[in-house]
Amino acid sequence: MPTPSARLRLPACGLLAASFFLLGAPARAQEAPWTMTAYIQQSWPKQTETNRQIQDINAAMGTSFKTWDDVANLNLGVQAFRDLDPHWKVGLELDYSRGKITGSAVVDTPAGPATLAFEQKYTVYADLLALVQFRPLGSDGRWIPFLQGGLGVAYEKDRTLLTLRNPYLDETLLRVDNDGWFPMLTVGIGVDFYLTSRRTWYAEVGVSYSWAHLKHDVAASGALAPPMVTADTDSTGPNAWLGIGRRF
Numbered sequence: 001m002p003t004p005s006a007r008l009r010l011p012a013c014g015l016l017a018a019s020f021f022l023l024g025a026p027a028r029a030q031e032a033p034w035t036m037t038a039y040i041q042q043s044w045p046k047q048t049e050t051n052r053q054i055q056d057i058n059a060a061m062g063t064s065f066k067t068w069d070d071v072a073n074l075n076l077g078v079q080a081f082r083d084l085d086p087h088w089k090v091g092l093e094l095d096y097s098r099g100k101i102t103g104s105a106v107v108d109t110p111a112g113p114a115t116l117a118f119e120q121k122y123t124v125y126a127d128l129l130a131l132v133q134f135r136p137l138g139s140d141g142r143w144i145p146f147l148q149g150g151l152g153v154a155y156e157k158d159r160t161l162l163t164l165r166n167p168y169l170d171e172t173l174l175r176v177d178n179d180g181w182f183p184m185l186t187v188g189i190g191v192d193f194y195l196t197s198r199r200t201w202y203a204e205v206g207v208s209y210s211w212a213h214l215k216h217d218v219a220a221s222g223a224l225a226p227p228m229v230t231a232d233t234d235s236t237g238p239n240a241w242l243g244i245g246r247r248f
Contacts, residue, residue: 033082034082034248036248037078037204037243039076039241039243040243042074044073044238044239045073045234049232050120051067054066055067057118061105062107065105073099075125087139089133090133094128095126096126097122098125100121102118111168116173117162117164118161120158125155125235129152129184134146143193145190146189148188148189148208149187150184154182154235156182157179158233159178162224177218177219182214186239201245203243204244205241205242207239208241209239210236212234214231215231215233217230218231
């Protein structure tokens, strides 16, 4: 094996070639250590208590307002990762959605038929997670399966409103404004598929299960409302997402 002094006496062309081999090869292997993925996700949150409260309104009023089990729960998100080695990478996820369920029915009142309208609307749902991803087969190839876990915080702001109106009535029966921060944990599996042999753009599909629960007492107002009600936002449940990503 050459001694250090022998390596120093390499001709210029040999030194250049050696530098290219020693420095250039690792640079090619890690020339794009960042990845970013944008995705759309469908969630199936439990919302057990919230759905039960809607069902109680239906039973009391003779209505059939939808629950969160009856609507799509879509959200948009973006993830950014930094490779640590061929098997591990770490990153952040930002997820956002908004949505509502509404319904109306005509009910009889002493002042004649009136429209009973229900709305439960969340104007903001967002979470920020720190993620760890493990690729058991490494990062080479066109297909890259992975396991993923994340921990962070979520925030929600929502309103529940029940009104009764006709030409003689304009009543707010129930109004609850709710918001708060709560912890979130998620685990999942997925696969990246590079769209070309250049391994720049990829499609991603995955499934996960999340634990996220905000439960506290908040003030309520309206003719049928108690002073305080339990606001129970249980976003725990399975998710499935489809994304498109790029390596940088």
